[in-house]
Amino acid sequence: MNxxxxxxxxxxxxxxxxxxxxxxVRRKVGCVLVSENKxxxxxxYNGRASGVINCLNxxxxxxxxxxxxxxxxxEAIHAxxxxxxxxxxxxxxDTVYCTHSPCVxxxxxxxxxxxxxxxxxxxYAHSKESRxxxxxxxxxxxxxxx
Numbered sequence: 001m002n003x004x005x006x007x008x009x010x011x012x013x014x015x016x017x018x019x020x021x022x023x024x025v026r027r028k029v030g031c032v033l034v035s036e037n038k039x040x041x042x043x044x045y046n047g048r049a050s051g052v053i054n055c056l057n058x059x060x061x062x063x064x065x066x067x068x069x070x071x072x073x074x075e076a077i078h079a080x081x082x083x084x085x086x087x088x089x090x091x092x093x094d095t096v097y098c099t100h101s102p103c104v105x106x107x108x109x110x111x112x113x114x115x116x117x118x119x120x121x122x123x124y125a126h127s128k129e130s131r132x133x134x135x136x137x138x139x140x141x142x143x144x145x146x
Contacts, residue, residue, distance in 0.1 A: 017030065019079070023055050030098065032096075041092055044080060060074060068124065094117070095117040101118070
């Protein structure tokens with residue numbers, strides 16, 4: 001019999017499933033915003049805006065760039081951004097669960113919320129600077145067993 005997953009494992013598994021909807025050819029990213037009471041407030045994945053041909057069918061210029069570079073050429077809306085615009089009350093956000101550590105642009109947005117923790121599965125290219133900008137709040141690279 002399998003052990004019941006802890007909260008971090010549970011929400012990271014949801015973020016991984018959400019990422020499967022992503023349409024970026026470089027990387028599929030998922031994000032889950034969670035309240036202090038463990039309620040899911042919103043989810044998001046990365047890709048072009050709704051109604052625009054996605055990168056799986058017509059890659060943008062950024063698709064040819066190295067990881068973490070050429071962000072100005074990328075037309076994808078990041079998973080964290082999509083989750084934030086779908087969240088009805090950003091002031092309830094306690095924890096941000098992501099498949100990848102947020103980029104510096106997304107961390108800037110997340111610092112405007114009361115979120116206390118970011119929990120993720122993989123480091124992203126801007127992780128060091130993103131971590132610095134997050135300040136003294138929790139920044140957690142989860143174990144690969146999740």
